[in-house]
Amino acid sequence: MRVRYQTRQREEILSYLESVNGRHVTAQEICQYFEKDGVSMGTATVYRQLERLMGEGLVQKYIIDEKSAACFAYIDRKNSCHRPACFHCKCETCGRLIHLDCKELEEIQNHMLQKHGFALDTFRTVLYGTCERCREARV
Amino acid sequence: MRVRYQTRQREEILSYLESVNGRHVTAQEICQYFEKDGVSMGTATVYRQLERLMGEGLVQKYIIDEKSAACFAYIDRKNSCHRPACFHCKCETCGRLIHLDCKELEEIQNHMLQKHGFALDTFRTVLYGTCERCREARV
DNA sequence: TTGCGTGCAAAGGTTTTGCATGGCA
DNA sequence: TGCCATGCAAAACCTTTGCACGCAA
Numbered sequence: 019m020r021v022r023y024q025t026r027q028r029e030e031i032l033s034y035l036e037s038v039n040g041r042h043v044t045a046q047e048i049c050q051y052f053e054k055d056g057v058s059m060g061t062a063t064v065y066r067q068l069e070r071l072m073g074e075g076l077v078q079k080y081i082i083d084e085k086s087a088a089c090f091a092y093i094d095r096k097n098s099c100h101r102p103a104c105f106h107c108k109c110e111t112c113g114r115l116i117h118l119d120c121k122e123l124e125e126i127q128n129h130m131l132q133k134h135g136f137a138l139d140t141f142r143t144v145l146y147g148t149c150e151r152c153r154e155a156r157v
Numbered sequence: 158m159r160v161r162y163q164t165r166q167r168e169e170i171l172s173y174l175e176s177v178n179g180r181h182v183t184a185q186e187i188c189q190y191f192e193k194d195g196v197s198m199g200t201a202t203v204y205r206q207l208e209r210l211m212g213e214g215l216v217q218k219y220i221i222d223e224k225s226a227a228c229f230a231y232i233d234r235k236n237s238c239h240r241p242a243c244f245h246c247k248c249e250t251c252g253r254l255i256h257l258d259c260k261e262l263e264e265i266q267n268h269m270l271q272k273h274g275f276a277l278d279t280f281r282t283v284l285y286g287t288c289e290r291c292r293e294a295r296v
Numbered sequence: 297t298t299g300c301g302t303g304c305a306a307a308g309g310t311t312t313t314g315c316a317t318g319g320c321a
Numbered sequence: 322t323g324c325c326a327t328g329c330a331a332a333a334c335c336t337t338t339g340c341a342c343g344c345a346a
Contacts, residue, residue: 135289150274
């Protein structure tokens with residue numbers, strides 16, 4: 019069994035992720051935050067620690083926009099945007115990310131598991147489409 | 158209004174996409190296909206034409222695996238994998254792409270539109286999770 | 297002391313862009 | 322003839338990797 023060390027960098031990244039209240043941030047944002055503070059923190063280290071934190075279930079990765087970098091967020095189950103009933107909807111027109119709470123979607127999760135054997139990962143899944151505002155603007 | 162030309166490259170790409178029966182292919186696969194045939198077809202041209210074909214609604218882009226290249230497919234509504242009731246499910250464990258036909262998911266589409274004003278794009282959306290086979294293997 | 301983590305730079309892979317040239321209408 | 326499309330190479334971008342060094346346990 020591989021031994022894991024607690025390093026300054028690890029603590030700082032984790033504490034930064036907690037401090038932004040579960041907001042999605044990119045690896046670059048993390049680097050820039052520490053660079054501004056004059057704290058040494060290499061890009062590779064950030065990626066490697068994020069990888070490790072994901073493996074430990076403390077951090078979740080989101081691919082929201084295919085053209086830009088991945089986002090990472092500390093998983094806090096009290097935080098609304100990471101509860102199981104909360105789905106990420108991305109408007110393909112305006113680019114907004116909408117956090118949608120929906121009982122019916124939660125039920126579909128059960129349906130997919132029961133009838134199709136597929137356990138939906140709501141953290142990872144992004145529902146793409148067009149939001150109300152943009153659909154109205156188009157008419 | 159910008160005039161659009163019909164070029165040999167455009168016709169060849171479109172005809173190739175049709176010939177693979179709506180299968181997902183990467184830009185690289187397209188390039189290699191023509192290279193093998195000794196047909197001149199630059200990478201940039203492929204990307205630019207795919208972009209244009211997407212704008213015209215003839216081709217759909219899929220981001221299935223964040224680590225690899227995007228996939229493109231000709232949209233043929235007769236083709237089972239691109240009917241509105243067909244959803245793409247990607248198993249995060251084994252990496253399989255599952256084409257799931259599900260009436261309940263189709264209903265959720267209506268629900269999201271009616272109640273949340275969000276028009277789901279089933280072509281673009283990929284549902285991530287764990288498939289039955291992998292869940293059983295894990296137990 | 298052991299070997300994991302760090303940091304830098306370089307590599308990797310996909311996609312975009314600049315620019316001169318080619319070819320459609 | 323006008324201007325859009327092509328093709329090449331280079332750039333852009335995010336992410337991973339190699340390697341020597343630092344540091345936690």
